Structures are given as C-alpha cells and as structure tokens.
Amino acid sequence: MIRYIDDMQLTGKRVFIRVDFNVPLEGKRITDDTRIREALPTIRRALDMGGKVILASHLGRPKGPDPKLSLEPAASRLTELLGAKHEVILADDCVGDGVRKLVKDLKDGQVLMLENLRFHKEEEANDETFARELASFADVYINDAFGTAHRAHASTAGMVPYVKEKGAGLLMRKELEYLGGVMKNPAKPFVAILGGAKVSDKIKVIESLLPKVDALLIGGAMAYTFLKAQGIEVGKSRVEEDKLSLATRMLEAAQRLKTALVLPIDHVCSTEPTDKGEVREVPDRAIPADLMGLDIGPKTRAMFSEHIRNAKTVVWNGPMGMFEVEKYAAGTRTVAESMAINKDAITVVGGGDSAAAVNEMGLGVKLSHVSTGGGASLEFLEGRELPGVKALETKQ
Numbered sequence: 001m002i003r004y005i006d007d008m009q010l011t012g013k014r015v016f017i018r019v020d021f022n023v024p025l026e027g028k029r030i031t032d033d034t035r036i037r038e039a040l041p042t043i044r045r046a047l048d049m050g051g052k053v054i055l056a057s058h059l060g061r062p063k064g065p066d067p068k069l070s071l072e073p074a075a076s077r078l079t080e081l082l083g084a085k086h087e088v089i090l091a092d093d094c095v096g097d098g099v100r101k102l103v104k105d106l107k108d109g110q111v112l113m114l115e116n117l118r119f120h121k122e123e124e125a126n127d128e129t130f131a132r133e134l135a136s137f138a139d140v141y142i143n144d145a146f147g148t149a150h151r152a153h154a155s156t157a158g159m160v161p162y163v164k165e166k167g168a169g170l171l172m173r174k175e176l177e178y179l180g181g182v183m184k185n186p187a188k189p190f191v192a193i194l195g196g197a198k199v200s201d202k203i204k205v206i207e208s209l210l211p212k213v214d215a216l217l218i219g220g221a222m223a224y225t226f227l228k229a230q231g232i233e234v235g236k237s238r239v240e241e242d243k244l245s246l247a248t249r250m251l252e253a254a255q256r257l258k259t260a261l262v263l264p265i266d267h268v269c270s271t272e273p274t275d276k277g278e279v280r281e282v283p284d285r286a287i288p289a290d291l292m293g294l295d296i297g298p299k300t301r302a303m304f305s306e307h308i309r310n311a312k313t314v315v316w317n318g319p320m321g322m323f324e325v326e327k328y329a330a331g332t333r334t335v336a337e338s339m340a341i342n343k344d345a346i347t348v349v350g351g352g353d354s355a356a357a358v359n360e361m362g363l364g365v366k367l368s369h370v371s372t373g374g375g376a377s378l379e380f381l382e383g384r385e386l387p388g389v390k391a392l393e394t395k396q
Ligand SMILES: Nc1ncnc2c1ncn2[C@@H]1O[C@H](COP(=O)(O)OP(=O)(O)O)[C@@H](O)[C@H]1O
Pocket: 195, 196, 197, 198, 199, 219, 220, 221, 222, 238, 273, 293, 294, 295, 317, 318, 319, 320, 321, 322, 323, 324, 350, 351, 352, 353, 354, 355, 373, 374, 375
C-alpha cells in the first residue's frame, strides 16, 4: 500500500519532497518548466497543511559540483510560481552543516531547496551515509519525482527507510494512475515510438515492448545503433558501440514476433551537432562518412505519420532529432502533430525533453497525457517495478 500526501498529517513537520526539477536549460534559461509546474500541487499542499518544505532534485548528469548545473534557475522559477506568500531559499549544497542549520531555522511557509543532489557521487551510488544524512533533515518523506522513479538512488530509495513517515505526492499519483490505466488493455493497433539520446538506458525496454505493440518506430539517436547493427553506414552519427549486439537481438526478436520494427529510411544530417552546421538531406538509409544524422528525413516522417494516424494507442518517448535547433525539429513535429490529429487514439508522450518539444509546439494540450517521465514511463509501461515507488510501499 502507498500513502499519499493528502492523507497525512503534516503540521509543524519537516517535509522532504523529492522532486524532478531536471528541466531542459539553455545556459541559465529554463526552456520548459513543465516539471516544476507539475510539482506545484504537492508543494502547495504540503505548505497549506503547515509543513516546513525541503525540496531536493538532481539536474543533468554532473561529474561533481558544476555551477552550470546549479538548481538556481529552478529555485527562481519556483519563487515566481509560488508567489509572494512563500519564500524559496536555495542552499549551496544538499548535505553538510550549512544545510543542517538552514533546516533548523526553517520557518512555516518557507521552502528550502537543496542544491543539485548529483554534485555528490554518493547520490547515484546510493551511499548509505549520504542517504542517512538526507533522511536526518526530514520527519516526512514524499516522493513526487515520477521522472526519476526508475533510479535506485539515495534520494529516491536509500534514504526512505530512515525517515519516520513516507508517502507519494500528487504528481506521482497522477502518473501512476494514468499510465497504469493505459497498459491494462491498450486498444490496438498499439504503436510505440522511441527516440532521444539516452540510448543505453532505453534500448533495454524494447525487448518487453515488442510483444505488446503492433509497431515500434525508432528515430532520434537511438536509430543509428540499430542501422549500424544491420551493417548500414551511419557516418559520424551517435552510436552506442557496446549495444550493437543487443540491437541485433532486438531486430531478430521483432522478426520472430512479426512486430514491425520501423527504422528511418532517410535523414537530415550535418557535419556537426550544433546550429552552425549546414543542413544536408540524405535520401537513403546509409549516411556518408563525414555526416551525422540529426533528424529523420521526409520519407521517414511520412512513414511514421502513417503508422501513428492508423493507431488506437500511441506511446512516445524521445525526440526524433535534435529538435532544440529548429532545422532539426521537423521529425519531432511530425510525430507530435500526427498524434495530435488522431482523435480516435489514446496518445501518451513522456520525457523531460519530449514534453518540452510538444509543449513548445503547442500540441501538449491535444494529447491524452503528457508524462513528466521518459525512462520512468517506459520502465513502468513495460511492467517493471520502479525503485522509487517500491520504496514507498508500506505493509498495511
Ligand atoms: N540524432 C540525434 N543526435 C543527437 N542528439 C539527438 C538526436 N536525436 C535526439 N537527440 C537529443 O535527445 C535529447 C533527448 O533525449 P532523452 O533525454 O532520451 O529524451 P526524453 O527527455 O524525452 O526522455 C534531446 O536533447 C535531443 O537533442
């Protein structure tokens, strides 16, 4: 059983809320604040119930303290969203004596935001001493970081047993209820679309998705590992060399199951992954040696669109290209638009970056559900138990 924040007594208690404020940034500018806005109901609820709120999140994948990945922009945005009634204080670390003092001095109605958890390698290592220190700041632990629930880290799993009371936030509940419902009996044809950059993380979910879906469309950086595994030249495109044999196994499994595993047949390329490079359309599956694939090409867009328009359930994670640069956004836009116009289908998109893309295109409101989790929603949809959710289970 999982308790939820609205059933808990929080008055005067220190409420530690693990949020996922891993928002897309351009320098210090947040390009999409969906994850912050989606956590607001839980934060407001904790404040309204008289709790002293401590927020903790990671941002990016730093290898130690890195000012470019400070949570300062997120703290500023939260200050604006919460309004004048509440003060948001940003600590300069997430553990240590300074933080302990800030926690001790925290007043009702104030929010203390800890600095990026991943500035300490102990967070991802799920180090016990680090986990116990985080736990020592809290009377109540709430997890509202659905987007990070697939990670067994100190702040999502390790610290939980050391806090007196534990529960889930309102965003976590919304995500689990919605995504749980989608998978109960998905209407067919069921089409899944995978892309993005976190190839090694996400490639492993394909095995369990294949038997469930009618077609799996692969774009984004994920596609080139699959093309290369088929012996097709991919030039300078991003490839996860150590996943080539896994990709081959997936291609064989798809054949065995008679599930369509659809890969790009043309590409939009350049010599470099920035907005500076010249755009070169490549009309074939193979990519010349000096180029890298940065978006799916027009023939692939038409093919993917056709699959999506005929589907009754569509689940999508991962942009089709480097959509942050407009000249590589067409593939991602086509997928988003094809989902938006299919009114007969349940359409779900997940992921920090995918959600940013659909919201920037103004299409998020036209989909059935925009999830804050990419990797997390994929692992949940495949039926895997999420460590961040498991940690919240109580006996009765
Ligand atoms: N072909 C590509 N080459 C390089 N980067 C890509 C490519 N396709 C997609 N990306 C990048 O993938 C990133 C998002 O990946 P990911 O984090 O896995 O997705 P999500 O956050 O939606 O789960 C984006 O920043 C995008 O620029």
